[in-house]
C-alpha cells in the first residue's frame with residue numbers, strides 16, 4: 001500500500017520525537033514504522049486501516065478509541081493477541097489479522113507475577129485532577145501512588161495543542177501538552193510520590209484494588225483513595241458507524257497529536273461542542289482539511305471563539321444537522337448528512353452527501369464511574385454532568401469514607417475545574433490521613449471559593465444545576 | 479443585545495455593541511486592539527498579557543474592558559489569547575494594516591504575499607506581511623490590507639503558495 005500521506009511531517013506546534021525507522025510485517029508484507037510508536041498508528045499510516053473482521057458478520061474493523069478500551073484493534077503480534085493501539089512497535093514484529101474471536105490464553109490471560117503495594121494515598125487516573133491531588137499530597141510528604149493506563153501522565157492534556165483558558169494560577173495561556181509536561185516534572189520531583197504507567201485498575205476487592213500492568217499485576221492498598229478516571233466518549237448510532245475511519249474524536253487526537261498520524265485528510269466531524277470544534281482546529285494545524293462539522297442542536301454547543309477559529313479557515317458548521325450514514329467499502333469514502341427537526345429526527349428529502357475519508361464523533365462524554373461503583377459509592381444519573389456520577393460532599397468524599405472523586409468522573413467539565421477539584425480532594429485526603437489543621441482547612445476553603453468563581457458564569461448554569469443534585473452533607477458519608 | 483450567529487460568527491455590529499471598537503479618532507490615530515471575546519469565559523489571560531495594563535476585568539467570568547487610550551496596539555495579547563479573539567487594526571498607515579494570530583502551516587516571512595481571509599474563510603484580497611513575532615509557538619502577523627473597510631473583515635491569513643492543507 002505504501003505512501004498514504006497520513007504521516008504528519010511538519011506541525012506548527014508539535015514536534016514528534018519518533019524512534020528509529022524499523023521494519024515490521026503485516027500479513028507478511030513489510031512496512032516501515034518507527035520504534036516505540038503505537039502499532040495501530042504505524043499500520044494506519046501505512047494504509048492498513050482494517051485491523052480485524054468482526055467475529056460474527058465479518059465486518060471490517062479499525063481503531064476506534066486508541067486508548068485500549070474498545071477492542072476493535074485486536075491483532076496477533078508474534079502469535080499473541082494484543083490491542084494494536086496499546087502495543088508499541090519493535091523491529092521485526094510480525095502482525096496478523098485474527099479470524100474470529102481471539103483466544104483468551106493468547107490475549108495475555110496467562111499468569112503474570114502479582115505484586116502487592118501499599119501507600120497512604122492511591123490515585124487512580126493521572127489526568128489534571130489526579131495530578132493536582134498528587135501535588136498537594138506530595139508537597140506534604142504523603143506516600144502516594146498514581147496509576148494510569150496510558151504511557152504518559154496528563155490524561156486529556158497530552159492531546160491538546162491549543163492554549164487553555166483560565167487564570168495564572170491555573171496555567172492559563174499554556175497549551176494542554178505543555179501543562180502536562182510541567183505537571184509531570186513537578187510530580188516526578190516529589191520523593192513520596194510514585195507512578196505506575198500503562199497500568200489499568202480493573203477491580204476493587206477485599207484485598208485492595210487490582211491493577212493490570214504490562215509485565216506484572218498489582219494489588220494496591222491505601223488509607224485513602226481518589227478516583228480520577230476522567231470520562232469516556234459517547235457513541236452515535238447511524239448506518240455503517242462501524243466502518244474503518246469512523247472513530248471517536250479523542251482517538252483522532254491520539255493518532256494525530258500523540259503519534260503524528262492523520263485520521264484522514266478530509267474528515268467530517270459530528271458535534272460542535274468544544275471537543276468537536278477543537279479537533280477541527282487541530283486537524284487544520286496538522287495539515288488536514290475538515291469537510292464540515294455537523295451539529296444537531298440549533299446552535300453550536302462549545303465556546304463561540306473556538307468556532308470562529310475554524311470558520312475563518314473555511315470549515316463550514318451545519319447546525320440542525322446530523323449524520324445519517326457513512327459510505328465506503330473498506331473505509332469511509334463519503335457520508336450522508338441531513339437536517340433534523342426539533343426532536344433531532346432527520347427530515348426526509350434534506351439529505352446531502354459529503355465527501356470525506358473519516359468521521360470523527362464528538363458527541364459528548366460520560367463520567368467513567370466503573371471503579372466508583374465497585375468501591376460501593378452511591379451514584380446518581382445527572383444528565384447535566386454527563387450521566388451517572390457519584391454523590392459526594394463539597395470536599396469530594398463519596399458515600400464511602402476515605403474514597404474521593406475529582407475531575408470529569410465527578411461531572412464532565414474542564415481541566416481548570418478538574419485541577420481545583422484535585423487540589424480540594426488532595427487536602428481532604430491529607431486531613432483524613434494526618435488530621436485537621438487550620439492552615440489546611442483555610443486553604444481548602446479558599447479553593448472551594450475559587451471553584452465557585454469559575455462556575456459562576458452563565459455558561460456554567462447547567463453544571464451548577466447538576467451539582468445541586470449530587471452534593472450531600474458530611475453526615476451522609478457512611 | 480445581539481448574539482453571535484448560531485454557527486459561530488460575530489458580526490462587526492456585535493463587536494461594536496460590546497464596546498470593543500474605539501471611536502473614529504482613535505482608530506485613525508494608530509494601531510489598536512479589537513477584541514472579539516463575546517462570551518463570559520472564565521479566563522483573564524489578556525489582563526496579565528498587556529504590558530500597558532490597558533485591559534481590565536471584574537470577576538474572571540466577566541468580559542474584558544479595554545482602555546483605548548492606554549492601548550498602543552503592540553499585539554502581545556493577540557498571540558496570548560487562548561480564544562484567538564484579539565486582533566490589531568491600524569488605520570493610520572497607508573495601506574492600512576491588520577494583525578492576526580497564526581499557528582497553521584509554514585512560518586511567515588517579511589514581504590511574503592498572503593491571502594486575506596474573512597470570518598467565514600472567504601479570500602477577500604491579498605496583502606504583504608510587514609512584520610511578525612512569535613509567542614510560545616503562535617505567530618503574531620501584521621499584514622497590509624488593500625482598503626480601510628477590510629480592517630474589520632480580515633481575520634486570518636494563508637500563505638499564497640503553500641496550498642497543501644491549511
Ligand SMILES: Cc1cc2nc3c(=O)[nH]c(=O)nc-3n(C[C@H](O)[C@H](O)[C@H](O)COP(=O)(O)OP(=O)(O)OC[C@H]3O[C@@H](n4cnc5c(N)ncnc54)[C@H](O)[C@@H]3O)c2cc1C
Pocket residue numbers: 124125126127128129130147148149150154155156157160163164165199200201202228229230231250274275276278279368371406407408409412413414415416417418
Ligand atoms: C478536545 C478537548 C479539548 C479540551 N479543551 C479544554 C480547554 O481548553 N480548557 C479546559 O479547561 N479543558 C479542556 N478540555 C477538558 C479537559 O481536558 C478535561 O476536563 C480534563 O482533562 C479532565 O481531567 P481528569 O483528570 O478528570 O480526566 P482525564 O484528563 O480524562 O484523565 C483521566 C486519566 O485516568 C486514566 N484512567 C482512566 N481509567 C483508568 C483506570 N481504570 N486505571 C488507570 N487509569 C485510568 C486515563 O487514562 C487518563 O489518563 C478539553 C477536552 C477535550 C477532549
Ligand code: FES
Pocket residue numbers: 062063064065066067068069070071072073074083084085086
Ligand atoms: S482498544 Fe485499540 S482502538 Fe480501542
